[in-house]
Amino acid sequence: MTETPFVAVRNLRRVFDVSKPWLNRMLEGGQKQYLTAVDDVSFTIRRGETFALVGESGSGKSTVARMVVGLMPPSAGEVVIDGVPINDPRRAADVRALRRRIQMIFQDPYASLNPRWRVERIIAEPIRAFSLSASAREVHERVGELLTLVGLHPADGDKFPHEFSGGQRQRIAIARALASKAEFIVCDEPTSALDVSVQAQILNLMRDLQDRFGLTYLFISHNLAVVRHMASRIGVMYLGRIVEIGGGRDLFVRPQHPYTRMLLNAVPDIAMTGRLREAVQGEIPNPINPPSGCTFHPRCPFVFDRCRREVPPLEAGVACHAVAEGRIAAA
Amino acid sequence: MTEPVLSVRDLKVQFVTRRGVLKAIDGVSFDIAPGEVLGVVGESGAGKSVTGSAVIGLIEPPGRIAGGEIRLKGERIDNLSPEAMRRVRGKRIGMIFQDPLTSLNPLYTVGEQLVETIRTHLPLSAGQARRRAIDLLAEVGIPAPDRRIDGYPHEFSGGMRQRVVIALALSAEPELVIADEPTTALDVSVQAQIITLIKRLCAERGTAVMLVTHDMGVIAETADRVAVMYSGRIAEIGPVRDVVKHPLHPYAVGLMGAIPSLETHADRLVQIRGAMPRLSAIPPGCPFHPRCERAFARCAVDRPEPLDRDRRKVACHLYDEAHAEIAS
Numbered sequence: 001m002t003e004t005p006f007v008a009v010r011n012l013r014r015v016f017d018v019s020k021p022w023l024n025r026m027l028e029g030g031q032k033q034y035l036t037a038v039d040d041v042s043f044t045i046r047r048g049e050t051f052a053l054v055g056e057s058g059s060g061k062s063t064v065a066r067m068v069v070g071l072m073p074p075s076a077g078e079v080v081i082d083g084v085p086i087n088d089p090r091r092a093a094d095v096r097a098l099r100r101r102i103q104m105i106f107q108d109p110y111a112s113l114n115p116r117w118r119v120e121r122i123i124a125e126p127i128r129a130f131s132l133s134a135s136a137r138e139v140h141e142r143v144g145e146l147l148t149l150v151g152l153h154p155a156d157g158d159k160f161p162h163e164f165s166g167g168q169r170q171r172i173a174i175a176r177a178l179a180s181k182a183e184f185i186v187c188d189e190p191t192s193a194l195d196v197s198v199q200a201q202i203l204n205l206m207r208d209l210q211d212r213f214g215l216t217y218l219f220i221s222h223n224l225a226v227v228r229h230m231a232s233r234i235g236v237m238y239l240g241r242i243v244e245i246g247g248g249r250d251l252f253v254r255p256q257h258p259y260t261r262m263l264l265n266a267v268p269d270i271a272m273t274g275r276l277r278e279a280v281q282g283e284i285p286n287p288i289n290p291p292s293g294c295t296f297h298p299r300c301p302f303v304f305d306r307c308r309r310e311v312p313p314l315e316a317g318v319a320c321h322a323v324a325e326g327r328i329a330a331a
Numbered sequence: 332m333t334e335p336v337l338s339v340r341d342l343k344v345q346f347v348t349r350r351g352v353l354k355a356i357d358g359v360s361f362d363i364a365p366g367e368v369l370g371v372v373g374e375s376g377a378g379k380s381v382t383g384s385a386v387i388g389l390i391e392p393p394g395r396i397a398g399g400e401i402r403l404k405g406e407r408i409d410n411l412s413p414e415a416m417r418r419v420r421g422k423r424i425g426m427i428f429q430d431p432l433t434s435l436n437p438l439y440t441v442g443e444q445l446v447e448t449i450r451t452h453l454p455l456s457a458g459q460a461r462r463r464a465i466d467l468l469a470e471v472g473i474p475a476p477d478r479r480i481d482g483y484p485h486e487f488s489g490g491m492r493q494r495v496v497i498a499l500a501l502s503a504e505p506e507l508v509i510a511d512e513p514t515t516a517l518d519v520s521v522q523a524q525i526i527t528l529i530k531r532l533c534a535e536r537g538t539a540v541m542l543v544t545h546d547m548g549v550i551a552e553t554a555d556r557v558a559v560m561y562s563g564r565i566a567e568i569g570p571v572r573d574v575v576k577h578p579l580h581p582y583a584v585g586l587m588g589a590i591p592s593l594e595t596h597a598d599r600l601v602q603i604r605g606a607m608p609r610l611s612a613i614p615p616g617c618p619f620h621p622r623c624e625r626a627f628a629r630c631a632v633d634r635p636e637p638l639d640r641d642r643r644k645v646a647c648h649l650y651d652e653a654h655a656e657i658a659s
Contacts, residue, residue: 056519196545204600222519229597266522268552
């Protein structure tokens with residue numbers, strides 16, 4: 001394995017303009033308003049690894065996913081995949097070549113498949129778009145192969161998406177992602193819309209495919225147990241920043257950041273270990289006017305003066321003044 | 332044994348459609364004791380929400396209760412007139428739904444809705460009702476309730492709205508609360524707060540709770556007993572610890588194994604092949620048999636009746652005495 005990471009995200013930032021329309025501002029007064037959805041996010045993913053971003057709604061995890069696949073340009077920072085910065089106009093030719101190798105799986109398998117297309121056409125689209133197969137017959141065979149690979153029948157290619165259940169549709173989405181021989185797949189909440197027994201089928205399938213093709217995953221989820229199951233390394237996001245990043249085991253066994261601890265504490269778990277739960281304080285604040293300094297400080301039990309003034313840098317995997325100063329003992 | 336608050340016997344709910352009669356609930360029986368939390372779990376289409384709707388008499392045509400009995404404190408409520416049922420609902424049975432924004436009226440302040448509900452069910456003056464509403468809001472953990480009571484639902488965050496809905500459900504001191512996916516729309520950190528709140532308030536008042544959810548984690552944390560539903564029937568019902576830790580019914584075994592856990596780490600999750608059958612095509616015999624690893628000839632023919640096993644009931648031929656003898 002090479003030392004250079006397959007995917008490198010550096011100081012990624014995305015700001016949305018959420019101002020009222022110009023005319024309203026003129027008539028009613030009011031300033032332009034900006035929402036910083038993602039701020040200073042950096043991480044790397046090695047080839048064949050699953051890296052997960054976990055966080056509650058509004059933490060910016062899906063925005064990161066969109067920027068990593070290139071669906072949305074970042075306001076600052078860069079995404080480098082296999083040595084190619086994907087938003088660099090000077091490398092346009094390389095980026096085009098890279099496109100084939102990056103695919104995405106979305107949360108809602110009801111919205112991400114064109115209802116008017118037959119499944120064969122849906123799965124064949126990347127093959128045609130990247131001119132990977134010459135003849136129609138080859139395309140047909142390839143689609144059959146892909147359908148078998150994800151546990152469906154080649155004859156299912158003649159059906160429409162509405163004839164399938166949620167789990168089967170997610171299998172079709174996975175087949176489509178694999179159609180272009182993708183190496184890096186960004187999965188945005190791929191099982192959140194599915195029932196648990198179906199979720200287990202899809203997670204197992206994703207793992208099998210990873211082992212078989214050496215796939216690299218960026219896995220986005222709000223479900224900590226799912227993330228724990230899938231990822232070897234995990235970043236925890238809160239209000240647009242990564243507050244803690246680390247290996248799956250470490251993060252779950254010895255969480256450091258107060259938010260990670262709180263989150264782990266809050267998850268209802270079927271293991272029923274009888275561990276004592278601390279009541280979680282408060283809710284996520286409005287990202288348009290985030291708290292000063294460390295954005296978690298209004299909810300943090302370890303808050304002190306410095307937290308209200310300075311944004312804590314991500315050092316040794318944790319962005320927290322209290323941890324850096326050694327004021328909280330390791331869990 | 333004390334009289335159960337809610338007693339459901341052989342409940343059947345059917346939907347009459349052009350293509351035939353769909354059996355959404357087919358012979359479901361359970362009791363909930365005072366102060367007890369019964370969790371009802373199952374995957375989409377298992378009939379858990381329909382069971383809740385049947386109890387509060389909110390089955391809309393073309394659906395209908397086709398058989399069985401529902402008793403609230405020994406009194407039959409499934410055959411009440413709509414007018415009589417309306418008085419039971421809200422007064423004796425409180426409801427908490429999944430989406431707090433749709434269960435609150437956006438055009439009225441939170442206070443107006445609470446006062447209206449309280450005065451409908453309790454003989455109080457407007458002033459008394461308002462004081463009671465403020466107390467309730469304080470009790471469900473809304474900061475500055477004397478000011479917030481005049482706010483509109485959109486001025487509350489998701490978690491706070493769900494707290495208002497809980498206050499609304501408890502406002503007439505009901506004997507039973509039906510909570511249908513009360514935390515599904517909320518983030519985990521808020522979810523934990525709401526679960527703790529429902530549990531504490533109902534324990535203090537001795538209110539029985541029927542908690543409908545697809546989240547086994549929530550059930551494990553909250554419920555005293557749990558009913559696992561499949562295709563409109565109860566596959567297994569019993570104390571939550573027994574069912575979660577040592578499930579008996581093959582479907583329950585698969586369901587528990589399919590859930591990734593934070594505490595225990597498995598390389599692969601247990602996989603149940605296939606998917607739940609549609610209501611229009613429920614297989615004969617045991618509805619789970621086509622997906623069951625341990626199915627045998629009888630499963631495809633004979634419908635399994637709930638069998639007493641330890642402190643629970645399991646609807647599976649594997650646990651039938653006769654089968655046990657043959658096997659041994």
